[in-house]
Amino acid sequence: MTTPPTILVVDDNPDFLEQMKLQLEAAGFQTVAAESAQQARELLPTTDFALAICDLMMEHSDSGFTLAHAIKRKDPAIPVIMVTAVASEAGVTIDASSKGERAWAGADVILDKPVRFEQLTREISRLLKLPH
Amino acid sequence: MENLRVLVVDDEPGIRFGVTRVLQAFRVRVPESDGDVGFAISQAESGEEALSALAEGGPDILLLDHKLPGISGLEVLEKVAVRDQDMLTIMITAYATIETAVTATKRGAYDFLAKPFTPEELKATIAKTARHLLLRREAKRLAEEKRQVRFQFISVLAHELKAPLAAVEGYLQLLRDHVVEPGSPKSDEVLGRSLLRIEGMRKLIGDILDLTRIESGQKKRELGDVDVREIAGRAIETAQPAARARQITIEVHGPDRLPMRADPGELEIIFNNLVSNAVKYNRDGGRVDVTLAQADQTLVVRVADTGIGMSPEEVGQLGGEFVRIKNAKTRNVMGSGLGLSILKKLAALYDGDVQVESTPDVGTTFTVTLKRQ
Numbered sequence: 001m002t003t004p005p006t007i008l009v010v011d012d013n014p015d016f017l018e019q020m021k022l023q024l025e026a027a028g029f030q031t032v033a034a035e036s037a038q039q040a041r042e043l044l045p046t047t048d049f050a051l052a053i054c055d056l057m058m059e060h061s062d063s064g065f066t067l068a069h070a071i072k073r074k075d076p077a078i079p080v081i082m083v084t085a086v087a088s089e090a091g092v093t094i095d096a097s098s099k100g101e102r103a104w105a106g107a108d109v110i111l112d113k114p115v116r117f118e119q120l121t122r123e124i125s126r127l128l129k130l131p132h
Numbered sequence: 133m134e135n136l137r138v139l140v141v142d143d144e145p146g147i148r149f150g151v152t153r154v155l156q157a158f159r160v161r162v163p164e165s166d167g168d169v170g171f172a173i174s175q176a177e178s179g180e181e182a183l184s185a186l187a188e189g190g191p192d193i194l195l196l197d198h199k200l201p202g203i204s205g206l207e208v209l210e211k212v213a214v215r216d217q218d219m220l221t222i223m224i225t226a227y228a229t230i231e232t233a234v235t236a237t238k239r240g241a242y243d244f245l246a247k248p249f250t251p252e253e254l255k256a257t258i259a260k261t262a263r264h265l266l267l268r269r270e271a272k273r274l275a276e277e278k279r280q281v282r283f284q285f286i287s288v289l290a291h292e293l294k295a296p297l298a299a300v301e302g303y304l305q306l307l308r309d310h311v312v313e314p315g316s317p318k319s320d321e322v323l324g325r326s327l328l329r330i331e332g333m334r335k336l337i338g339d340i341l342d343l344t345r346i347e348s349g350q351k352k353r354e355l356g357d358v359d360v361r362e363i364a365g366r367a368i369e370t371a372q373p374a375a376r377a378r379q380i381t382i383e384v385h386g387p388d389r390l391p392m393r394a395d396p397g398e399l400e401i402i403f404n405n406l407v408s409n410a411v412k413y414n415r416d417g418g419r420v421d422v423t424l425a426q427a428d429q430t431l432v433v434r435v436a437d438t439g440i441g442m443s444p445e446e447v448g449q450l451g452g453e454f455v456r457i458k459n460a461k462t463r464n465v466m467g468s469g470l471g472l473s474i475l476k477k478l479a480a481l482y483d484g485d486v487q488v489e490s491t492p493d494v495g496t497t498f499t500v501t502l503k504r505q
Contacts, residue, residue: 015299015325019306026311114298
């Protein structure tokens with residue numbers, strides 16, 4: 001049996017981070033958690049992971065974007081899922097319908113908070129080309 | 133200089149020109165406004181003309197003759213009052229009868245000028261009216277400002293309550309969906325985190341109740357003879373469990389008894405806030421020194437901790453409501469961000485104030501001064 005893929009989860013909300021970790025572990029993934037974009041950046045050189053889930057607004061309102069770009073620089077093949085509360089808090093929707101927009105954001109998928117976990121696992125399976 | 137627009141409505145040219153000449157050079161000193169107030173005068177010779185001038189944008193002060201050919205002054209007043217303009221009306225009356233006065237007042241006239249009037253009488257009436265108008269506008273502006281602040285407060289408050297609620301909801305869903313097995317060590321942790329968030333909400337709600345009680349003035353102050361030392365001791369006892377858990381020593385310095393005339397409830401809030409914060413933002417194994425002193429009619433309470441401290445910028449930010457210093461060191465500290473607001477409002481009740489000195493990684497000292505009541 002192969003080892004389950006590792007997912008990097010980055011969120012400055014400790015509760016959200018913990019809940020995400022518990023969900024992902026229950027779904028059979030391994031997790032690495034970081035509480036800030038800075039901490040995540042420090043982990044990048046030494047940590048191997050198959051996919052990253054980043055909050056958009058952490059230390060700065062664009063922390064998630066810059067982190068996503070750093071991840072893509074490390075390995076363009078690593079998929080990034082960006083989660084954001086922008087829609088529910090400011091009523092702004094990030095238009096990520098086109099491939100170009102998503103590439104600009106550095107994210108393969110952009111999800112609004114609160115994140116539905118079924119949707120998240122579906123996206124993870126699709127991005128990692130997992131069976132089921 | 134601010135100019136108030138005055139519209140003179142009178143069919144007698146002499147009155148119109150006389151008023152214009154007198155008021156053009158007239159200045160009124162209004163204490164609440166910066167500098168003097170002058171007047172820009174326009175004229176109308178009939179009720180009809182007055183109404184069309186008013187329709188184009190009302191003046192600030194309307195000088196209105198009672199007896200006009202065609203539409204009378206009272207009719208003009210009636211039509212204008214309906215519009216609820218931000219304008220004051222002075223009725224000019226030749227034969228001031230009680231009935232005219234009563235009707236005019238009912239329709240919203242602010243004052244009267246009896247014909248014939250001297251320039252001095254005109255100036256006195258205009259000055260009084262101008263001051264009243266400007267004061268009324270200032271009061272309105274302040275009320276609006278207060279309303280805005282209130283709105284902002286409520287929206288931030290809603291946000292502050294939503295965050296822990298979302299956290300607890302998330303944890304409960306994990307248990308419900310058996311993502312975390314009930315009864316497992318993980319579930320204990322999830323429950324512990326949920327309870328911590330609920331405790332934070334409780335603290336926030338408690339602080340808001342304190343704050344609104346102080347602000348509304350609804351709570352009757354119960355001034356009595358209290359021993360400040362005793363109240364400080366009680367606050368320290370309350371904070372002891374949290375302090376002991378992190379090996380933090382709390383000591384009180386000053387006279388054994390410190391009598392003062394004060395509201396014990398208010399002093400309790402002050403001391404609880406100061407001491408619990410000094411523990412919360414301390415380092416493990418640190419200390420808290422509570423120093424009580426009195427000079428003349430002033431009580432000085434100084435609470436110093438050996439905690440994480442704040443940078444000068446962070447100290448500057450501290451004044452606002454719901455401001456919490458967010459950095460890696462405060463991440464695990466719970467607070468409502470209302471503590472200092474509460475302290476300041478309470479200190480103000482005693483003509484006192486709150487001062488903060490802080491050095492990062494060395495500690496913070498809060499000094500509260502209270503005048504004896």
